[in-house]
Amino acid sequence: MAKIKIDKSLYERVRKTAERAGYSSADEFVTHLIEKAVADVEGAASDEEVEKQLRGLGYIE
Amino acid sequence: MTTDVTTIVSGLPRSGTSLMMQMIHSGGLPALTDEMRAGDEDNPRGYFELEAVKKIRTDTSWLDDTPGRVVKMVHLLLYDLPGARSYRVVFMTRDLGEVVRSQGVMLQRRGTTGAALTPGQLVKAYESQLAKIRQWLDEQRNFEVHYTSYNDLMADPPTVAAAVNAFLGGGLDVDAMLRNVDPKLYRQRQALST
Numbered sequence: 012m013a014k015i016k017i018d019k020s021l022y023e024r025v026r027k028t029a030e031r032a033g034y035s036s037a038d039e040f041v042t043h044l045i046e047k048a049v050a051d052v053e054g055a056a057s058d059e060e061v062e063k064q065l066r067g068l069g070y071i072e
Numbered sequence: 073m074t075t076d077v078t079t080i081v082s083g084l085p086r087s088g089t090s091l092m093m094q095m096i097h098s099g100g101l102p103a104l105t106d107e108m109r110a111g112d113e114d115n116p117r118g119y120f121e122l123e124a125v126k127k128i129r130t131d132t133s134w135l136d137d138t139p140g141r142v143v144k145m146v147h148l149l150l151y152d153l154p155g156a157r158s159y160r161v162v163f164m165t166r167d168l169g170e171v172v173r174s175q176g177v178m179l180q181r182r183g184t185t186g187a188a189l190t191p192g193q194l195v196k197a198y199e200s201q202l203a204k205i206r207q208w209l210d211e212q213r214n215f216e217v218h219y220t221s222y223n224d225l226m227a228d229p230p231t232v233a234a235a236v237n238a239f240l241g242g243g244l245d246v247d248a249m250l251r252n253v254d255p256k257l258y259r260q261r262q263a264l265s266t
Contacts, residue, residue: 055198060187062148064194067179067186068085069109070146072126 077216078138078157079240080184083164084198086114086174088222089144092164093120094252095233096142099244104134104141114178117252120144128152159213162236165202166222168195172217229253 029040065071079101081092094117097103097214111118124134125145129152154244172191179186187194196232209217218239229250237244
């Protein structure tokens with residue numbers, strides 16, 4: 012399992028928030044957040060590519 | 073046939089939208105089209121498009137001409153339709169592998185470039201967009217939507233045409249609609265392995 016370094020005070024906030032939100036650990040909470048953020052960025056990138064495709068096909072300007 | 077509602081045929085490019093436009097037009101609900109995009113090898117019987125639709129983000133005046141007509145619009149532009157109007161949408165679906173293959177052939181013929189994605193990635197991107205737009209359409213009170221599969225249409229034209237006619241109020245000539253279905257034009261049958 013890879014590790015990522017974050018500021019200690021941020022980690023404390025993450026740990027407390029994860030506990031309040033019902034996550035079993037800070038790791039589980041952070042993994043969920045990162046997965047969501049990555050999916051959002053990937054989705055935005057693929058939406059741009061779809062627009063290029065539709066433009067190439069002549070369906071949008 | 074007249075109605076205050078704007079009737080739209082939508083979906084991904086190469087999902088059978090032109091064929092559905094042709095069917096509805098022949099059935100008795102005239103297509104709103106400028107005929108600027110003439111038929112070609114990809115759509116021998118024409119595209120049934122209206123160029124003004126592409127400018128919907130800056131000009132929606134053409135919508136005034138839509139009652140009692142049917143107009144074609146690619147899926148992404150549905151989000152730009154003004155909320156004050158009512159719409160009924162025949163939304164075409166098709167095996168996405170076939171869609172992407174057919175789009176690839178069309179891009180080659182046009183000599184244009186499309187997405188910088190592999191066919192498999194493009195299928196996934198379309199899956200995601202279609203899921204989003206279905207959810208969005210479900211949430212819109214001013215939209216009635218009828219999803220129609222191009223693959224089903226090719227397999228059983230009478231049943232699909234009858235269902236579209238029922239959705240549009242039952243006043244269309246189904247026999248005339250069916251005369252447009254030509255299995256010879258169903259050319260990209262093999263799905264991609266993604």
